[in-house]
Amino acid sequence: MVSDGTLTPEELAERASANGVQIWALTDHDEVSGQARAATAAKAHGMGYLTGTEISVSFAGQTVHIVGLGFDPENAALRQGLRQTRGGRGQRAMEMSEQLARVGIRGAYEGALKFVGNPELISRTHFARFLVESGVCRETNEVFRKFLTEGKPGYVPHRWASLRDAVTWITGAGGMAVIAHPARYKFSPNEEFALFSEFKAHGGLGVEVVTGSHSAAEYLTYADTAREFGLAASRGSDFHSPNESHTELGTLPPLPQNLVPVWDTLASRIQ
Numbered sequence: 001m002v003s004d005g006t007l008t009p010e011e012l013a014e015r016a017s018a019n020g021v022q023i024w025a026l027t028d029h030d031e032v033s034g035q036a037r038a039a040t041a042a043k044a045h046g047m048g049y050l051t052g053t054e055i056s057v058s059f060a061g062q063t064v065h066i067v068g069l070g071f072d073p074e075n076a077a078l079r080q081g082l083r084q085t086r087g088g089r090g091q092r093a094m095e096m097s098e099q100l101a102r103v104g105i106r107g108a109y110e111g112a113l114k115f116v117g118n119p120e121l122i123s124r125t126h127f128a129r130f131l132v133e134s135g136v137c138r139e140t141n142e143v144f145r146k147f148l149t150e151g152k153p154g155y156v157p158h159r160w161a162s163l164r165d166a167v168t169w170i171t172g173a174g175g176m177a178v179i180a181h182p183a184r185y186k187f188s189p190n191e192e193f194a195l196f197s198e199f200k201a202h203g204g205l206g207v208e209v210v211t212g213s214h215s216a217a218e219y220l221t222y223a224d225t226a227r228e229f230g231l232a233a234s235r236g237s238d239f240h241s242p243n244e245s246h247t248e249l250g251t252l253p254p255l256p257q258n259l260v261p262v263w264d265t266l267a268s269r270i271q
Protein backbone atom coordinates (compact mmCIF):
# COMPACT_ATOMS: atom_id res chain seq x y z
CA MET A 1 0.00 0.00 0.00
CA VAL A 2 2.95 2.38 0.38
CA SER A 3 4.26 1.56 -3.13
CA ASP A 4 2.52 -0.48 -5.83
CA GLY A 5 0.98 -3.45 -4.04
CA THR A 6 -2.76 -3.56 -3.33
CA LEU A 7 -2.81 -5.27 0.10
CA THR A 8 -1.94 -3.74 3.49
CA PRO A 9 1.08 -5.01 5.48
CA GLU A 10 -1.37 -6.76 7.85
CA GLU A 11 -3.19 -8.52 4.98
CA LEU A 12 0.14 -9.60 3.48
CA ALA A 13 1.39 -10.96 6.82
CA GLU A 14 -1.77 -12.97 7.25
CA ARG A 15 -1.50 -14.39 3.74
CA ALA A 16 2.20 -15.21 4.11
CA SER A 17 1.63 -16.92 7.45
CA ALA A 18 -1.34 -18.93 6.13
CA ASN A 19 0.92 -20.18 3.31
CA GLY A 20 3.62 -21.32 5.72
CA VAL A 21 6.17 -18.50 5.36
CA GLN A 22 8.62 -18.60 8.29
CA ILE A 23 10.74 -15.51 7.61
CA TRP A 24 9.13 -12.65 5.74
CA ALA A 25 10.31 -9.27 4.34
CA LEU A 26 8.01 -6.57 2.92
CA THR A 27 9.96 -4.89 0.07
CA ASP A 28 8.16 -1.77 -1.13
CA HIS A 29 9.76 0.15 -4.00
CA ASP A 30 11.98 3.01 -2.77
CA GLU A 31 10.10 3.26 0.52
CA VAL A 32 10.33 1.98 4.11
CA SER A 33 7.27 3.54 5.72
CA GLY A 34 5.43 0.19 5.85
CA GLN A 35 8.20 -1.53 7.84
CA ALA A 36 6.99 -0.97 11.41
CA ARG A 37 3.48 -2.27 10.60
CA ALA A 38 4.90 -5.26 8.73
CA ALA A 39 7.23 -6.21 11.60
CA THR A 40 4.39 -5.96 14.14
CA ALA A 41 2.07 -8.02 11.94
CA ALA A 42 4.76 -10.66 11.36
CA LYS A 43 5.27 -10.98 15.12
CA ALA A 44 1.52 -11.37 15.68
CA HIS A 45 1.57 -14.38 13.32
CA GLY A 46 4.74 -15.87 14.84
CA MET A 47 6.83 -15.24 11.69
CA GLY A 48 10.41 -14.01 11.69
CA TYR A 49 10.78 -10.59 10.05
CA LEU A 50 13.58 -8.93 8.05
CA THR A 51 13.24 -5.26 7.08
CA GLY A 52 13.07 -4.82 3.31
CA THR A 53 12.96 -2.39 0.39
CA GLU A 54 13.59 -2.54 -3.38
CA ILE A 55 15.60 0.37 -4.77
CA SER A 56 15.35 1.45 -8.44
CA VAL A 57 18.81 1.80 -9.98
CA SER A 58 19.96 2.83 -13.48
CA PHE A 59 22.70 0.60 -14.84
CA ALA A 60 23.93 0.31 -18.45
CA GLY A 61 20.77 1.92 -19.80
CA GLN A 62 18.32 -0.30 -17.89
CA THR A 63 16.46 -0.20 -14.59
CA VAL A 64 17.82 -2.70 -12.09
CA HIS A 65 16.19 -3.38 -8.73
CA ILE A 66 18.39 -3.76 -5.67
CA VAL A 67 16.68 -5.31 -2.67
CA GLY A 68 17.83 -4.29 0.81
CA LEU A 69 17.29 -6.68 3.72
CA GLY A 70 17.89 -6.47 7.46
CA PHE A 71 18.78 -2.74 7.61
CA ASP A 72 17.85 -0.15 10.24
CA PRO A 73 14.75 1.56 8.75
CA GLU A 74 15.43 4.74 10.77
CA ASN A 75 18.87 5.27 9.18
CA ALA A 76 18.97 8.90 7.98
CA ALA A 77 21.18 8.42 4.90
CA LEU A 78 19.03 5.52 3.67
CA ARG A 79 15.81 7.48 4.17
CA GLN A 80 17.23 10.53 2.39
CA GLY A 81 18.46 8.35 -0.49
CA LEU A 82 15.05 6.72 -0.90
CA ARG A 83 13.32 10.12 -0.79
CA GLN A 84 15.64 11.36 -3.55
CA THR A 85 14.94 8.22 -5.62
CA ARG A 86 11.17 8.74 -5.30
CA GLY A 87 11.55 12.39 -6.33
CA GLY A 88 11.52 11.94 -10.11
CA ARG A 89 8.32 9.88 -10.29
CA GLY A 90 5.74 12.71 -10.50
CA GLN A 91 7.30 14.40 -13.52
CA ARG A 92 7.91 11.03 -15.22
CA ALA A 93 4.24 10.08 -14.70
CA MET A 94 3.09 13.27 -16.43
CA GLU A 95 5.37 12.56 -19.40
CA MET A 96 4.05 8.98 -19.55
CA SER A 97 0.52 10.35 -19.64
CA GLU A 98 1.39 12.79 -22.47
CA GLN A 99 2.80 9.93 -24.54
CA LEU A 100 -0.31 7.82 -24.00
CA ALA A 101 -2.50 10.80 -25.00
CA ARG A 102 -0.62 10.92 -28.31
CA VAL A 103 -1.84 7.39 -29.10
CA GLY A 104 -5.41 8.30 -28.11
CA ILE A 105 -5.46 7.26 -24.45
CA ARG A 106 -6.61 10.31 -22.51
CA GLY A 107 -6.58 11.04 -18.79
CA ALA A 108 -4.00 8.38 -17.91
CA TYR A 109 -2.30 10.48 -15.21
CA GLU A 110 -5.56 11.14 -13.37
CA GLY A 111 -6.66 7.55 -14.01
CA ALA A 112 -3.45 6.11 -12.57
CA LEU A 113 -3.60 8.45 -9.56
CA LYS A 114 -6.86 6.83 -8.45
CA PHE A 115 -4.86 3.64 -7.74
CA VAL A 116 -2.03 5.38 -5.91
CA GLY A 117 -1.77 4.95 -2.15
CA ASN A 118 1.42 7.01 -1.71
CA PRO A 119 1.52 10.10 -4.00
CA GLU A 120 5.34 9.99 -4.11
CA LEU A 121 5.26 6.50 -5.55
CA ILE A 122 3.22 6.63 -8.73
CA SER A 123 4.57 3.73 -10.81
CA ARG A 124 4.01 1.93 -14.08
CA THR A 125 1.92 -0.59 -12.16
CA HIS A 126 -0.66 2.14 -11.43
CA PHE A 127 -0.82 3.10 -15.12
CA ALA A 128 -1.22 -0.61 -15.93
CA ARG A 129 -4.21 -0.84 -13.57
CA PHE A 130 -5.79 2.20 -15.26
CA LEU A 131 -5.28 0.69 -18.75
CA VAL A 132 -6.98 -2.53 -17.61
CA GLU A 133 -9.80 -0.68 -15.83
CA SER A 134 -10.52 1.47 -18.88
CA GLY A 135 -10.64 -1.61 -21.15
CA VAL A 136 -7.57 -0.74 -23.28
CA CYS A 137 -5.98 -4.06 -22.19
CA ARG A 138 -7.42 -7.20 -20.62
CA GLU A 139 -4.69 -7.72 -18.01
CA THR A 140 -1.48 -6.16 -16.73
CA ASN A 141 0.82 -8.53 -18.62
CA GLU A 142 -0.79 -7.36 -21.86
CA VAL A 143 -0.17 -3.75 -20.78
CA PHE A 144 3.57 -4.40 -20.41
CA ARG A 145 3.66 -6.09 -23.83
CA LYS A 146 1.97 -3.17 -25.60
CA PHE A 147 2.74 -0.11 -23.47
CA LEU A 148 5.05 1.34 -20.79
CA THR A 149 8.16 -0.65 -21.83
CA GLU A 150 11.07 0.38 -24.05
CA GLY A 151 9.98 1.20 -27.59
CA LYS A 152 6.26 1.22 -26.65
CA PRO A 153 3.95 4.20 -25.96
CA GLY A 154 4.10 5.47 -22.39
CA TYR A 155 7.73 4.49 -21.77
CA VAL A 156 9.73 7.31 -20.25
CA PRO A 157 13.35 6.51 -19.44
CA HIS A 158 14.29 7.82 -16.05
CA ARG A 159 17.53 8.18 -14.13
CA TRP A 160 17.17 6.37 -10.85
CA ALA A 161 19.82 5.91 -8.13
CA SER A 162 23.32 4.74 -9.03
CA LEU A 163 24.31 1.16 -8.19
CA ARG A 164 26.99 2.45 -5.86
CA ASP A 165 24.57 4.71 -3.96
CA ALA A 166 21.88 2.04 -3.54
CA VAL A 167 24.33 -0.56 -2.22
CA THR A 168 26.00 2.00 0.05
CA TRP A 169 22.68 3.23 1.53
CA ILE A 170 21.67 -0.34 2.38
CA THR A 171 24.99 -1.53 3.78
CA GLY A 172 25.51 1.79 5.61
CA ALA A 173 22.22 1.10 7.42
CA GLY A 174 23.52 -2.32 8.49
CA GLY A 175 21.66 -4.32 5.83
CA MET A 176 22.46 -6.66 2.95
CA ALA A 177 22.12 -5.59 -0.70
CA VAL A 178 20.67 -8.20 -3.07
CA ILE A 179 20.31 -8.05 -6.89
CA ALA A 180 16.59 -8.61 -7.59
CA HIS A 181 15.31 -10.95 -10.35
CA PRO A 182 18.48 -10.81 -12.53
CA ALA A 183 16.90 -12.80 -15.39
CA ARG A 184 14.42 -9.99 -16.01
CA TYR A 185 17.08 -7.61 -17.36
CA LYS A 186 18.06 -7.68 -20.98
CA PHE A 187 21.81 -7.36 -20.50
CA SER A 188 24.49 -8.81 -22.77
CA PRO A 189 26.79 -11.31 -21.01
CA ASN A 190 29.41 -8.56 -20.65
CA GLU A 191 26.95 -6.10 -19.14
CA GLU A 192 25.65 -8.73 -16.73
CA PHE A 193 29.20 -9.58 -15.68
CA ALA A 194 29.82 -5.85 -15.09
CA LEU A 195 26.64 -5.60 -12.99
CA PHE A 196 27.67 -8.47 -10.70
CA SER A 197 31.32 -7.36 -10.50
CA GLU A 198 30.53 -3.74 -9.68
CA PHE A 199 27.78 -4.78 -7.25
CA LYS A 200 30.28 -6.92 -5.35
CA ALA A 201 32.94 -4.23 -5.45
CA HIS A 202 30.49 -1.77 -3.82
CA GLY A 203 29.76 -4.28 -1.03
CA GLY A 204 26.71 -6.15 -2.39
CA LEU A 205 26.37 -9.62 -0.88
CA GLY A 206 23.31 -11.38 -2.33
CA VAL A 207 21.31 -12.31 -5.44
CA GLU A 208 17.70 -13.42 -5.87
CA VAL A 209 17.83 -16.95 -7.25
CA VAL A 210 14.28 -18.23 -6.78
CA THR A 211 11.70 -15.56 -7.55
CA GLY A 212 8.28 -15.23 -9.16
CA SER A 213 10.03 -13.58 -12.12
CA HIS A 214 12.31 -16.58 -12.91
CA SER A 215 11.72 -19.87 -14.69
CA ALA A 216 12.96 -23.16 -13.17
CA ALA A 217 15.93 -23.11 -15.59
CA GLU A 218 16.77 -19.57 -14.46
CA TYR A 219 16.87 -20.74 -10.82
CA LEU A 220 19.78 -22.98 -11.81
CA THR A 221 21.51 -20.33 -13.94
CA TYR A 222 21.53 -17.83 -11.08
CA ALA A 223 22.41 -20.49 -8.51
CA ASP A 224 25.61 -20.91 -10.56
CA THR A 225 26.08 -17.13 -10.67
CA ALA A 226 25.67 -16.94 -6.88
CA ARG A 227 28.37 -19.59 -6.39
CA GLU A 228 30.66 -18.01 -9.00
CA PHE A 229 30.48 -14.57 -7.36
CA GLY A 230 30.33 -15.87 -3.77
CA LEU A 231 26.91 -14.28 -3.16
CA ALA A 232 24.24 -15.40 -0.71
CA ALA A 233 20.99 -16.58 -2.34
CA SER A 234 17.53 -15.10 -1.81
CA ARG A 235 14.02 -16.35 -2.51
CA GLY A 236 11.14 -13.91 -3.00
CA SER A 237 7.68 -13.99 -4.53
CA ASP A 238 7.57 -10.38 -5.89
CA PHE A 239 3.89 -10.66 -4.93
CA HIS A 240 1.98 -7.41 -5.67
CA SER A 241 -1.71 -8.30 -5.64
CA PRO A 242 -4.00 -11.37 -5.70
CA ASN A 243 -5.30 -10.42 -9.18
CA GLU A 244 -2.02 -9.56 -10.87
CA SER A 245 0.72 -11.76 -9.47
CA HIS A 246 1.21 -15.20 -10.90
CA THR A 247 3.21 -16.24 -7.84
CA GLU A 248 1.35 -16.55 -4.54
CA LEU A 249 3.22 -15.71 -1.32
CA GLY A 250 5.06 -18.68 0.17
CA THR A 251 4.56 -21.08 -2.76
CA LEU A 252 7.95 -20.94 -4.52
CA PRO A 253 10.20 -24.03 -4.50
CA PRO A 254 13.19 -24.15 -2.11
CA LEU A 255 16.62 -22.80 -3.08
CA PRO A 256 18.82 -25.16 -5.13
CA GLN A 257 21.51 -27.08 -3.21
CA ASN A 258 24.89 -25.72 -2.11
CA LEU A 259 23.91 -22.10 -1.67
CA VAL A 260 24.14 -19.86 1.38
CA PRO A 261 20.62 -18.51 2.06
CA VAL A 262 20.43 -14.78 2.83
CA TRP A 263 18.46 -15.59 6.00
CA ASP A 264 21.48 -17.52 7.35
CA THR A 265 23.82 -14.59 6.76
CA LEU A 266 21.20 -12.26 8.28
CA ALA A 267 20.25 -14.52 11.20
CA SER A 268 21.20 -11.89 13.80
CA ARG A 269 18.91 -9.30 12.13
CA ILE A 270 15.73 -11.40 12.11
CA GLN A 271 13.16 -9.80 14.42
Ligand code: AMP
Binds near residue numbers: 029122123140
Ligand atom coordinates in the same frame (compact mmCIF):
# COMPACT_ATOMS: atom_id res chain seq x y z
P1 AMP B 1 8.33 1.54 -12.11
O1 AMP B 1 9.08 1.43 -10.81
O2 AMP B 1 7.35 2.68 -12.14
O3 AMP B 1 9.23 1.54 -13.32
O4 AMP B 1 7.41 0.22 -12.22
C1 AMP B 1 7.98 -1.02 -11.97
C2 AMP B 1 6.89 -2.04 -11.76
O5 AMP B 1 6.22 -2.30 -12.98
C3 AMP B 1 7.45 -3.40 -11.32
O6 AMP B 1 7.54 -3.53 -9.92
C4 AMP B 1 6.44 -4.37 -11.86
O7 AMP B 1 5.39 -4.55 -10.92
C5 AMP B 1 5.88 -3.68 -13.06
N1 AMP B 1 6.45 -4.23 -14.30
C6 AMP B 1 7.51 -3.75 -14.98
N2 AMP B 1 7.75 -4.50 -16.08
C7 AMP B 1 6.81 -5.47 -16.09
C8 AMP B 1 6.51 -6.56 -16.96
N3 AMP B 1 7.22 -6.79 -18.06
N4 AMP B 1 5.46 -7.34 -16.63
C9 AMP B 1 4.72 -7.10 -15.52
N5 AMP B 1 4.96 -6.10 -14.66
C10 AMP B 1 5.98 -5.29 -14.93
Ligand code: MN
Binds near residue numbers: 180181238
Ligand atom coordinates in the same frame (compact mmCIF):
# COMPACT_ATOMS: atom_id res chain seq x y z
MN1 MN C 1 11.33 -5.67 -8.84
